[in-house]
Amino acid sequence: MKRKSFICIMILMMLFPYVVFSQTTDEWKKLEQISDEALQLAKNEKFEEAKQVLTHFSEEFFKLGAQEQLKSIDELRVLTVTHENALKTVTASALPAEERIEHVARFRLVIDAIRSDHQPLWSEMENSMMAAFYQMKKAVENRDRQAFRASFQQFLNQYEMIEPSVKIDVKPERFKRVEANIELLEAPAFSQFSPDTQMKQLLQMEQDLQALFDDVKKDEVDPSLWWVIISTGSIIILTLSYVGWQKYRGEKEKNKLHEKE
The missing domain is CATH 1.20.120 (Four Helix Bundle (Hemerythrin (Met), subunit A))
Known part of the structure; x- marks a missing residue:
């Protein structure tokens, strides 16, 4: 019992x-x-x-x-x-x-x-955001300020949509880099930079954006679940050990009875 x-x-x-x-x-x-x-x-x-x-x-x-x-x-x-x-x-x-x-x-x-632990909905906007970003790069290459401002505004509208969610899912240093890049692009001084300097800044921003989306693609186990995994595994081992020990003791008692007989 x-x-x-x-x-x-x-x-x-x-x-x-x-x-x-x-x-x-x-x-x-x-x-x-x-x-x-x-x-x-x-x-x-x-x-x-x-x-x-x-x-x-x-x-x-x-x-x-x-x-x-x-x-x-x-x-x-x-x-x-x-x-x-x-x-x-x-x-x-x-x-x-x-x-x-x-x-x-x-x-x-x-x-x-x-x-969501993996692949949140906001990450699905990666393609459309990167498309707007590549239009910005193309505008800089063509030295078309009007096209740059239009594509930048399109990108900005999309980023503002996901920004609150990004702050939940991504490490602070990740989204702070992206926001620092956006602030630089918004500043009037950016239009005074040479095309080479502008392109250099955009390349850095591209890396930071990609890192932002890559962070939520990683298939990692939620740290809060490790306690469940470890503790559950320990309990299973303990239970099996107890049942095995009881079985062993029962067999030992049975053998003793056989020996006495």
């Missing part, structure tokens, strides 16, 4: 981390679905309904205690800011519909960045 009780306890201990992880995943899946619903409503220009869904998100977020499952205060700050901006602008009739949709989309990407 004791042996069965011990094994049951071991099994429960093994399953507990997965039960907790499953509950956490389900809660964030629900929040992700709510944010996605808000985005779909905004895309269909049902802005009042989108606002109601965004308000519902806040209620569910605190009801589920999701703030306690965030990895850092930075994640909470980014989530709060993007949610407030989406809520404030989604029904602002003075703003173009496209801009209101962008704010809701930015919030949606943040929720995905928090929930």
Whole structure:
């Protein structure tokens, strides 16, 4: 009886981390679905309904205690800011519909960045962003300032869309380099540089951008899961050792009885 009780306890201990992880995943899946619903409503220009869904998100977020499952205060700050901006602008009739949709989309990407361990949605914008960037390089090669400003603005609009999510998923030194490059390109002094100096700066920016996207392509195990892996493995070994020892003791007792007989 004791042996069965011990094994049951071991099994429960093994399953507990997965039960907790499953509950956490389900809660964030629900929040992700709510944010996605808000985005779909905004895309269909049902802005009042989108606002109601965004308000519902806040209620569910605190009801589920999701703030306690965030990895850092930075994640909470980014989530709060993007949610407030989406809520404030989604029904602002003075703003173009496209801009209101962008704010809701930015919030949606943040929720995905928090929930996704690999290949977040914002990383799928790599091709379009790099296409705009290569247009910038081409404009510098052709010494076409007007084309450069147009392609730079296109690139900037796309980067602003993913910037909050980038700050969640990427190391600070990575996105700070990209932002430093953007500040340099925005400065009036950049247009006074020689084409060679401009191209040199763009090549450096290209490397920093590529590093930004490469960071989220790495298929690494979440460090928070290592405890689960190690502890679960230890419990399995302990359980098997206990069962093996009991079996060995039983066989030994049986052999003694045979010897006495």
